[in-house]
Amino acid sequence: MEFCPTCGNLLQFELPHRDRPSRFFCPSCPYVSNIESKVKIKRKQHLVRKKMEPVFSEEDRKNGPQTDGVTCPHCGYGKAMYHQAQIRSADEPMTTFFWCLNEKCGKNWRED
Incomplete structure (x- = not known):
């Protein structure tokens, strides 16, 4: 306006x-x-992708708690390592992050 x-x-x-x-x-x-x-472009600026650190380090994944009650959705293996984090508001439940312990799979997923 x-x-x-x-x-x-x-x-x-x-x-x-x-x-x-x-x-x-x-x-x-x-x-x-x-x-x-006509639109004039004064200068071009190249954007650089910022390197982001992972939320959970490799050491956290290796030393984290394990569970038998979860099945990997990718390979069907019955054991996984997990971590929980509060990523939404306080009145919402915690999010659980899982890593498959199958050496061939190693995929990760989450449950809200």
């Missing part, structure tokens, strides 16, 4: 007509502001 610098009213948009470009105009005073149709 653009406002008139002289009277403060909301400017209205007018479509281009013949050789006149599109513009904003004030309905109560003679103020007019032409709109440029």
Whole structure:
């Protein structure tokens, strides 16, 4: 939204007509502001992906508690290592992260 610098009213948009470009105009005073149709890029900035540290380290995974009551959804193996974390609001239950203990699988999943 653009406002008139002289009277403060909301400017209205007018479509281009013949050789006149599109513009904003004030309905109560003679103020007019032409709109440029070309966009100029001043500089290009290359984005660099920031290296993120994992929430659970490799040591946490190796020394974490194990459970027999969970089945890996990827390979069907019956043992997994787990960690719990509160990633949502306090009135929501904790999220449990699992890592399959099958050497061939090693996948991870979570249960909310």
